[in-house]
Amino acid sequence: MEYGLIGQKLGHSFSKPIHEALGGYAYDLVPLPDEDAARAFFASRDFRAVNVTIPYKQLALAACDEVDEKAAAIGAVNTVINRSGRLYGYNTDYAGFAYMTKRAGIAFQNRTVLLLGTGGTSRTVTAVARDQGAKEVLLASRSGKNGALSYEDAMKRKDVEVVVNVSPAGMYPNNGECLLDLTAFPRLEAVADVVYNPFHTALLQQAEALGVRCVNGLSMLVAQAKYAAEYFTDKKIPDGEIESIYRDLRAKQANLVLIGMPSCGKTSLGKACAKLLGKRFVDLDAEIERQEGRPISQILAPGKETYFRDVESRVTARFARESGQVLSTGGGVVLREENVAALRQNGVVVYIDRPLQDLQPGGARPLSQSRQALEAQYAVRAPLYQKACHAKVNNDAPFYTVADRVKERFYEVLDCERA
Ligand SMILES: Nc1ncnc2c1ncn2[C@@H]1O[C@H](COP(=O)(O)OP(=O)(O)OP(=O)(O)O)[C@@H](O)[C@H]1O
Ligand SMILES: O=C(O)C1=C[C@@H](O)[C@@H](O)[C@H](O)C1
Ligand SMILES: [Mg+2]
Structure with a gap:
């Protein structure tokens, strides 16, 4: 080598x-x-x-x-x-971390900083925070040994203003792992996570939900590599070069996730968008059928959804933690928040909104066999699709026009995320 x-x-x-x-x-x-x-x-x-x-x-x-x-x-x-x-x-992580936090507008001067993890990267980040005038740098670890706080004790420090995860907690393939409850910190201003795979760790998803400034480790990775x-x-x-490589890499790694009502076009648009974006296509409904060895019409029945939803959550978690895919989901995927969180960790979620009169009742979807059932489902789910998505695309035009719209919105969301 x-x-x-x-x-x-x-x-x-x-x-x-x-x-x-x-x-x-x-x-x-x-x-x-x-x-x-x-x-x-x-x-x-x-x-x-x-x-x-x-x-x-x-x-x-x-x-x-x-x-x-x-x-x-x-x-x-x-x-x-x-x-x-x-x-x-x-040590180029030092300059990489300084680049990432400066780019994200995260300041350390006079701040109480809590680092999660005590490995090599905690030393690097401590040095950056101290050099930039941090008031105090606290360390937390699972064992709470060697001068570090336990996570429980760390959460008693109400003065913490900046949290940085420097541990591999939540890193692929252990997606979803998170050891800290950020609501413990009333003065919290910013959260940085050196993990970049997944793009939005569970810790960062918490920070986003609290409206706190946050950044993941991808710009640090690219900067330290430069x-x-x-x-x-x-x-x-x-x-x-850091910015252009970052942009290309994020666009390549990000999943495009299509959500929406049964027959709104998720599978067919997903296939077309996978070609347009050069990504691998995965239909989560088809994966459920493959795993179960039988069609959805045999797994799912009105009033007997739990078994199907459990399988759906497992299949969703398995594919959502991978990168570089177009994921077409089943219409009910938004019914569980855990699925939405999983899909958003690497994905740009686009809601395909097709006019109600164009949706087709029946077919292979047991919960929307009649128009009445479809309309009742729309009333329940439309607000969930709205809440779960980064962008909405109306499917009210010729097929390839809509596929192009989805592709454009995908890139727009990535541009906004960076701005
Ligand atoms: N803009 C469009 N113009 C014409 N036909 C369309 C358009 N969008 C979708 N379709 C057609 O609508 C039908 C339903 O689409 P598709 O199977 O992709 O929906 P879906 O959201 O995956 O549904 P399900 O939730 O049942 O899996 C397909 O025959 C598809 O070709
Ligand atoms: O995940 C990676 O590829 C890396 C992470 C950091 O430890 C870097 O310091 C290293 O150069 C590469
Ligand atoms: Mg489909």
């Missing part, structure tokens, strides 16, 4: 496409199961330059022959360059 990333588990990482866009070199993900394997990797010196992620950033520091002053003060190295057999260590690529190639890369 010449360039790449080492860490214990790398299934979540987006570093490969970022580095390949930044530097034009091949970049490999090399998972190493334990510290012995990581030590042996550095001892072999069989690489030109690598990034290092959880849990080897402290070990990487010890393996280097020379460590940059800032990285040594922080105690964590995420970039190692092999120059003629000598290993040089740097600073690392400068060491890799010994060339300056313009800062503007």
